[in-house]
Amino acid sequence: MRSFTIALAGNPNTGKSTLFNALTGLKQHTGNWSGKTVSLASGYYEFKDVRFEFVDLPGTYSLFSNSSDEEVARDFIVFEKPDVTLLVLDSTALERSLNLALQVLEMTDRVIICLNLMDEAKKKGIKIHAGKLSKKLGVPVIPISARNNEGLDVLSDHLLRMCLGEIQTTPYRMKYNEQLESNIARLESEITDIVGNDFPTRWLAIRFLDGDKKLISTLQDRISAQDKGGVNYGAAKTLRSSNSHHSC
Ligand SMILES: Nc1nc2c(ncn2[C@@H]2O[C@H](COP(=O)(O)OP(=O)(O)OP(=O)(O)O)[C@@H](O)[C@H]2O)c(=O)[nH]1
Ligand SMILES: [Mg+2]
Known part of the structure; x- marks a missing residue:
């Protein structure tokens, strides 16, 4: 069975672990990566004849060298080169999340964004045009609610297609002077x-x-x-x- 690695990245408290648990259930373990002393939770699930190995990265607001959490998340994305970096954003506080999103889009072109907590956003009357955001950022943007298991099939489908090379991205890159x-x-x-x-x-x-x-x-x-x-x-x-x- 073909296996692909998916890294879960995002700000603290955006529902990464909730999504991780919803997808992988009890198939979880912790492991050390590349000689690092930190151990990251990983877990897998099978979808249409492939296995997705998920790694739950520490939640961070940026990916510089400010803290060991930031370094761990950044080094994993850049040096371990997961097949997809799944960026979990909080739909109710999108502006705050987009800073990290832009950083990740500079680091890899294999990114899928999920807009989590859509149930909360709906309650607050927040509407997000996922299609427009996707066009602007150049990567798929999928609305989900991890706690209610909503949108997870669509998400899995996109993960699979990106892993199989069926989705090409054009990540937004900042232009400087x-x-x-x-x-x-x-x-x-x-x-x-x-x-x-x-x-x-x-x-x-x-x-x-x-x-x-x-x-x-x-x-x-x-x-x-x-x-x-x-x-x-x-x-x-x-x-x-x-x-x-x-x-x-
Ligand atoms: N309403 C709602 N709450 C959610 C959803 N997903 C996660 N939560 C809640 O958001 C809170 C944070 O979820 P976590 O999964 O711990 O967030 P995290 O990103 O892993 O946080 P860190 O590990 O600290 O970075 C918890 O109280 C979850 O129950 C969702 O789709 N809807
Ligand atoms: Mg967590």
């Missing part, structure tokens, strides 16, 4: 020389320009680990010099 864009492009090409296309180079370039030292050391560790012959000093060194060159 000309000078910043030219710095991003320059740094991006240097990063591509070092890591190839294994990781989201534009996102890495933006983070490096922002001076995210923690991310740089994580990436150095990853490059070293990937290099089977031992530490790849060349790549790590270039990475260090390109960082000192460009960070501001």
Whole structure:
């Protein structure tokens, strides 16, 4: 049976664990990922001949290096490369959630957004045009109510189609001013020389320009680990010099 990994990301309290429990039921366990000491809850369910392995990431408001929760969620999305990152948003507080959504859309193009707590939104008279939001953000947007098991079949269907490569996305990416864009492009090409296309180079370039030292050391560790012959000093060194060159 084919198996796909789905990461559940979102702000705290948006219903990630409720969705996780609704989908995976008792088929849950906790495990360590990539030598990290944190263990993440994961669980699976089967849908139309495939198995979805869900990983319940810590709830965060952003994905920088501000806290270990943010690092864990970010590293999982960028380095473990789940087949789909399922972003759980609170329909009753969409503006707050969209900040995180934009960050995730910079990191991967394999994203599905679910608008959870639709029952609450309806009660409050909040209407969300999921179709328009989907067009704007360039990824599927599915209204659900995890606590009431509503919308979960449609969600599973989209997960399956994205895992099978049947859904192409065009994630919304922020455009910055000309000078910043030219710095991003320059740094991006240097990063591509070092890591190839294994990781989201534009996102890495933006983070490096922002001076995210923690991310740089994580990436150095990853490059070293990937290099089977031992530490790849060349790549790590270039990475260090390109960082000192460009960070501001
Ligand atoms: N009305 C309503 N409440 C929901 C729904 N989904 C989740 N909740 C409630 O929202 C609260 C938070 O749910 P959790 O699943 O714990 O949220 P979480 O995203 O895992 O939170 P963190 O792990 O802290 O990030 C709980 O009280 C849930 O019962 C929903 O669809 N409708
Ligand atoms: Mg939770």
